[in-house]
Amino acid sequence: MDNGVIAHEYFHHVSNRLVNEAFGLINLQGGGMGEGWSDFCSMMLFVREGEDALAGNDEWQDAYGTGVYVDNSAYFGIRRAPYSTDFAVNDLTFQHIQEGLALPGTVPYQFGASGEGNSEEHSTGEIWANMLWEVYAALLNDSRYTYAQAQVRMQDYVIAGLKTLGLTPTMIEARDGILAVARATDQDDYELIAAAFAKRGIG
Secondary structure, eight states: OOHHHHHHHHHHHHHHHHSTTTTOOOSHHHHHHHHHHHHHHHHHHHOOTTGGGSTTOTTSOSOBOBSHHHHTOTTTBTSSSOBOSOTTTOOOOGGGGSTTOOOOOSSOOSSOTTOTTTTSHHHHHHHHHHHHHHHHHHHHTOTTOOHHHHHHHHHHHHHHHHHTOOSSOOHHHHHHHHHHHHHHHOHHHHHHHHHHHHHTTOO
């Protein structure tokens, strides 16, 4: 069994419960973000302190697959591309939730290069999860925080951001929820997070 998949499924309970009293993620982007939140939760389970000491991962930019044991693919896992802050590993941005828009083609994909299925919930979720990974990496790379502090802060922002959402949320609204929480908490975090989202197309 893959604990990452178990964590993924468990977090559906969390995101569904916290958005509009368990009746919010009924739209396509909402359902996609549900998948993305769950993938990101699984990443927070298996990413470990000190991995930035590994060659090529000094800023948490390496390839991180999810569901790698299920699919027996240590690189891709069960998604089109592994999660990464490096565009040479994952080049997908917000525009790639658009059905039929061909993927950039600058990196290898496990499937879906034509853009067919971009709007499917799991594919949309990949975009949202990678945006959250960009945010988390920005906090991990901030010298103000230890690994544990950055982890707790990210967890707090994700949960509080979920609580800001209502019926049928969009990615823009979910981004704004996290930014609102960060702005009320720490101006430097707000700026880091805004830049991380902008990097992946929702500035």
